Amino acid sequence: MNLLKIHHIAIIVSDYKVAKDFYVNKLGFSVIRENYRPERKDWKLDLRVNEYTELEIFAEENPPKRVNYPEACGLRHLAFCVDSVEQTVKELKELGIECEPIRVDDYTGKKMTFFHDPDGLPLELHE
Known part of the structure; x- marks a missing residue:
C-alpha cells in the first residue's frame, strides 16, 4: 500500500456563512468550489489549504452539536x-x-x- 498524502479533511459546521468567513477571510484558504445540494438540503464548500491539502465544509440544516471535549471519538x-x-x-x-x-x-x-x-x-x- 502506498498512501501518498492526506487529500482532504471534511468537517460539518453549524453556520455556513460564519464558517466560510472564518476559513476564507480570516485563515486565508481559497475557494475551489461551493455548491448547494438541494436533494440533501446542505452546502458543500471545498477549500484549498495549500497545494497538497483541501478542507471540505458541509453545512446541514440541523447538525447535532459538537461534543465539547477533545477526547470524544472522532476528529x-x-x-x-x-x-x-x-x-x-x-x-x-x-x-x-x-x-x-x-x-x-x-x-x-x-x-x-x-x-x-x-x-x-x-x-x-x-x-
Missing part, C-alpha cells in the same frame, strides 16, 4: 504547520481570534498553541 483537532507561531498568533489576534498561551510540545520540542473555529473545533498551530 480531535486540526493542526497547521507555520513558520512562526508568535507571528501567526499576532495576526489571529488582530482578527479578533483568541489563542491559548504558546507552549513547547513535550515530544517535538517545537512551539505550539491552539485556537478554535466558530463551532469550537480546536485548531493547532505548530512550528
Whole structure:
C-alpha cells in the first residue's frame, strides 16, 4: 500500500456563512468550489489549504452539536504547520481570534498553541 498524502479533511459546521468567513477571510484558504445540494438540503464548500491539502465544509440544516471535549471519538483537532507561531498568533489576534498561551510540545520540542473555529473545533498551530 502506498498512501501518498492526506487529500482532504471534511468537517460539518453549524453556520455556513460564519464558517466560510472564518476559513476564507480570516485563515486565508481559497475557494475551489461551493455548491448547494438541494436533494440533501446542505452546502458543500471545498477549500484549498495549500497545494497538497483541501478542507471540505458541509453545512446541514440541523447538525447535532459538537461534543465539547477533545477526547470524544472522532476528529480531535486540526493542526497547521507555520513558520512562526508568535507571528501567526499576532495576526489571529488582530482578527479578533483568541489563542491559548504558546507552549513547547513535550515530544517535538517545537512551539505550539491552539485556537478554535466558530463551532469550537480546536485548531493547532505548530512550528
